[in-house]
Amino acid sequence: MRSTPSHEAAPAMTPAASLVFTTLLSHGPLTRAEVGRRTGLSPAAVTKAVRPLMELGYLVEGVDEEARPAVGRPANLVWVDGGRALFIGIKVTGDEIIAVLADLCCRIRISRHVPLKGREPEAVLPAITALVQELLTEADGFGVRVRGLGIAISGDVDRADGVVRYSPFLEWRDVPLAELAGTTTGLPVTVDNDVRALTVAEHWFGAGVGLSDFALVTVGAGIGCGLVVHGRVVSGAHGVAGEIGHLSLDPLGPLCHCGNRGCVEAIAADPAILRAVRAATGKQVSDAAEALDLAHDGDPGVRAVYARAGEAIGKAIGSLVNIFGPERVIISGEGLAAYDLFAEGIRDAFAASAFGTASQCDVITRPLPFEEWARGAAATAIQSFMASDTYEE
Amino acid sequence: MRSTPSHEAAPAMTPAASLVFTTLLSHGPLTRAEVGRRTGLSPAAVTKAVRPLMELGYLVEGVDEEARPAVGRPANLVWVDGGRALFIGIKVTGDEIIAVLADLCCRIRISRHVPLKGREPEAVLPAITALVQELLTEADGFGVRVRGLGIAISGDVDRADGVVRYSPFLEWRDVPLAELAGTTTGLPVTVDNDVRALTVAEHWFGAGVGLSDFALVTVGAGIGCGLVVHGRVVSGAHGVAGEIGHLSLDPLGPLCHCGNRGCVEAIAADPAILRAVRAATGKQVSDAAEALDLAHDGDPGVRAVYARAGEAIGKAIGSLVNIFGPERVIISGEGLAAYDLFAEGIRDAFAASAFGTASQCDVITRPLPFEEWARGAAATAIQSFMASDTYEE
Numbered sequence: 187m188r189s190t191p192s193h194e195a196a197p198a199m200t201p202a203a204s205l206v207f208t209t210l211l212s213h214g215p216l217t218r219a220e221v222g223r224r225t226g227l228s229p230a231a232v233t234k235a236v237r238p239l240m241e242l243g244y245l246v247e248g249v250d251e252e253a254r255p256a257v258g259r260p261a262n263l264v265w266v267d268g269g270r271a272l273f274i275g276i277k278v279t280g281d282e283i284i285a286v287l288a289d290l291c292c293r294i295r296i297s298r299h300v301p302l303k304g305r306e307p308e309a310v311l312p313a314i315t316a317l318v319q320e321l322l323t324e325a326d327g328f329g330v331r332v333r334g335l336g337i338a339i340s341g342d343v344d345r346a347d348g349v350v351r352y353s354p355f356l357e358w359r360d361v362p363l364a365e366l367a368g369t370t371t372g373l374p375v376t377v378d379n380d381v382r383a384l385t386v387a388e389h390w391f392g393a394g395v396g397l398s399d400f401a402l403v404t405v406g407a408g409i410g411c412g413l414v415v416h417g418r419v420v421s422g423a424h425g426v427a428g429e430i431g432h433l434s435l436d437p438l439g440p441l442c443h444c445g446n447r448g449c450v451e452a453i454a455a456d457p458a459i460l461r462a463v464r465a466a467t468g469k470q471v472s473d474a475a476e477a478l479d480l481a482h483d484g485d486p487g488v489r490a491v492y493a494r495a496g497e498a499i500g501k502a503i504g505s506l507v508n509i510f511g512p513e514r515v516i517i518s519g520e521g522l523a524a525y526d527l528f529a530e531g532i533r534d535a536f537a538a539s540a541f542g543t544a545s546q547c548d549v550i551t552r553p554l555p556f557e558e559w560a561r562g563a564a565a566t567a568i569q570s571f572m573a574s575d576t577y578e579e
Numbered sequence: 580m581r582s583t584p585s586h587e588a589a590p591a592m593t594p595a596a597s598l599v600f601t602t603l604l605s606h607g608p609l610t611r612a613e614v615g616r617r618t619g620l621s622p623a624a625v626t627k628a629v630r631p632l633m634e635l636g637y638l639v640e641g642v643d644e645e646a647r648p649a650v651g652r653p654a655n656l657v658w659v660d661g662g663r664a665l666f667i668g669i670k671v672t673g674d675e676i677i678a679v680l681a682d683l684c685c686r687i688r689i690s691r692h693v694p695l696k697g698r699e700p701e702a703v704l705p706a707i708t709a710l711v712q713e714l715l716t717e718a719d720g721f722g723v724r725v726r727g728l729g730i731a732i733s734g735d736v737d738r739a740d741g742v743v744r745y746s747p748f749l750e751w752r753d754v755p756l757a758e759l760a761g762t763t764t765g766l767p768v769t770v771d772n773d774v775r776a777l778t779v780a781e782h783w784f785g786a787g788v789g790l791s792d793f794a795l796v797t798v799g800a801g802i803g804c805g806l807v808v809h810g811r812v813v814s815g816a817h818g819v820a821g822e823i824g825h826l827s828l829d830p831l832g833p834l835c836h837c838g839n840r841g842c843v844e845a846i847a848a849d850p851a852i853l854r855a856v857r858a859a860t861g862k863q864v865s866d867a868a869e870a871l872d873l874a875h876d877g878d879p880g881v882r883a884v885y886a887r888a889g890e891a892i893g894k895a896i897g898s899l900v901n902i903f904g905p906e907r908v909i910i911s912g913e914g915l916a917a918y919d920l921f922a923e924g925i926r927d928a929f930a931a932s933a934f935g936t937a938s939q940c941d942v943i944t945r946p947l948p949f950e951e952w953a954r955g956a957a958a959t960a961i962q963s964f965m966a967s968d969t970y971e972e
Contacts, residue, residue: 541837546817
């Protein structure tokens with residue numbers, strides 16, 4: 187959502203224009219005919235959608251000189267002019283803030299990290315504000331305006347209202363972050379769940395391009411999941427979606443912070459792995475890296491902990507695939523560092539739990555550093571900037 | 580899919596026309612302005628979509644005399660002329676075939692049941708053909724043509740190819756049912772999974788009207804689930820979706836026919852309940868009705884079996900809601916006969932497993948007799964008849 191009035195060059199978007207823009211963002215440059223084929227719009231509708239975006243300079247049309255055919259007339263292509271606008275994307279982790287300055291094609295121009303001094307809004311908001319100011323100064327050098335700020339936060343985030351309803355990780359409740367950050371930065375602000383933001387970037391530019399149904403599963407400090415169904419990110423009627431971390435796999439399993447037993451997150455997230463490694467070894471293992479070292483040194487008890495975690499992740503992916511039947515599941519997150527220890531468990535448990543032809547789903551791994559999550563936040567800001575008022579239901 | 584060439588009056592549908600038609604089917608009569616508001620189409624686009632459908636007589640426009648205002652000009656309304664075309668819908672169970680003759684508004688005009696003499700395609704196909712011939716004769720009395728046949732079958736059904744890939748219940752594998760029934764009946768045939776077909780009917784005419792995200796969970800001989808996400812039924816990239824029956828809830832639970840332990844279906848479907856009731860009582864209970872009688876007579880062991888089944892269903896619904904965040908979950912199926920025994924278990928397990936605001940999802944029960952499933956099959960035939968070639972991705 188935009189918490190401040192939209193700026194003068196925000197285009198008045200129709201659903202068709204919004205669709206044409208995102209199609210060109212993912213697949214451009216394209217001929218007008220190809221835009222029509224991919225969007226299902228008539229030539230007249232494509233022309234109508236493209237015209238205002240060209241007048242504002244967000245789209246350009248021309249001949250691709252490199253693709254000029256040996257004989258015949260070269261095709262005119264349309265593409266997004268990335269340099270025409272800038273956006274800032276921010277991902278907040280428990281320890282630091284990662285910010286990127288991205289162009290309209292969501293290419294990262296500059297990235298910055300700053301450590302966090304505290305997790306409360308009073309510590310995080312000034313850090314965000316300072317980082318945005320720094321990037322706004324950098325943006326002056328590009329000679330184009332920054333059109334929006336996207337902030338990605340783990341937890342239950344109401345994007346429409348711009349409110350972080352509950353972030354267990356940051357211990358925030360009902361923080362009106364879009365309004366607060368809009369006031370301190372002067373930018374239109376979009377706040378979204380971090381995994382959903384990363385899913386937008388994967389859909390537009392990553393391993394989800396061209397797919398109408400896929401899932402992004404993130405493993406690490408928590409177990410997250412973003413879903414794209416029928417070509418759009420699933421947000422949940424009440425703001426909750428993709429919570430595979432709380433699939434309950436075993437009534438006798440470890441207690442989860444949600445109150446149930448045997449949740450995927452209580453078996454396979456970093457804190458759960460650390461607890462289990464301490465119990466298995468009796469050693470005061472302090473972080474994920476140390477636990478990983480013990481496993482790589484061959485400690486059988488520690489390896490068994492990772493194997494069990496892999497099995498839980500594989501079962502969760504199997505459930506996900508049985509329920510909505512995606513074309514692909516992308517596994518990512520900082521937990522991929524332990525993937526060699528997870529892999530067999532994930533593969534076997536997925537194969538055992540996927541029902542019938544659901545097992546044909548393509549399950550891949552893809553490392554995505556925190557800059558990519560911040561880029562996802564920038565993508566949500568571009569999405570808000572280019573969204574039509576009637577496109578979202 | 581249509582297995583035979585489309586008939587002369589099948590309209591050439593654009594995506595907009597298809598959308599306008601289904602909007603009027605669910606919400607009509609509507610003014611053109613209201614159609615535009617609900618579909619997000621411009622007045623010109625509504626006019627363009629409506630015109631050919633009116634020329635073919637599928638839509639009519641006029642003044643609603645009953646709603647004529649005391650003063651001022653009455654609004655012109657557009658609606659679907661139900662009497663303009665007929666469709667046949669068939670649901671195949673393990674014991675019988677249920678068929679309905681429905682009009683273009685999917686109102687049931689005539690319904691028929693016939694017992695099945697066998698479950699193999701060689702027994703089912705002639706029974707379907709005879710029933711269709713009977714209804715075609717009845718249809719002559721209405722003076723309008725039957726435009727399509729929809730057949731709903733439990734299991735893994737590839738609607739696009741018209742093939743029943745695997746129906747565990749009927750023990751069918753790779754039966755090209757649309758082609759076979761198209762040849763014997765001469766009608767365009769749509770074959771779909773039975774729960775998905777019922778979900779289409781619920782979306783257009785039932786408890787899913789106006790919702791963009793809901794689930795239909797059916798309990799009985801199996802545990803089924805149909806999903807609507809972003810306003811469209813989810814079919815799964817590989818044909819499998821909504822398989823909540825194979826969520827594994829307990830690694831020490833009863834063995835499921837899929838090979839895993841503790842699946843919802845291995846705890847809460849009729850055969851599983853029968854097995855558990857026999858084990859609890861030592862009695863040779865022969866069917867669901869007899870088991871139900873024992874529970875209603877107060878047998879604590881039998882009641883515990885139903886309570887456990889209710890808990891499994893409640894957990895499955897919780898998982899579903901955590902993953903895709905629907906506005907509503909509709910519980911139906913012949914298993915509703917035992918709902919008084921399930922209810923507490925479902926409610927408690929759902930409340931415990933729903934994560935955060937996901938618990939706000941509206942969970943309702945709704946009895947839907949097999950005629951409604953057959954009506955769902957007719958709805959898929961209407962959907963095929965009115966589908967645009969570019970609407971589905």
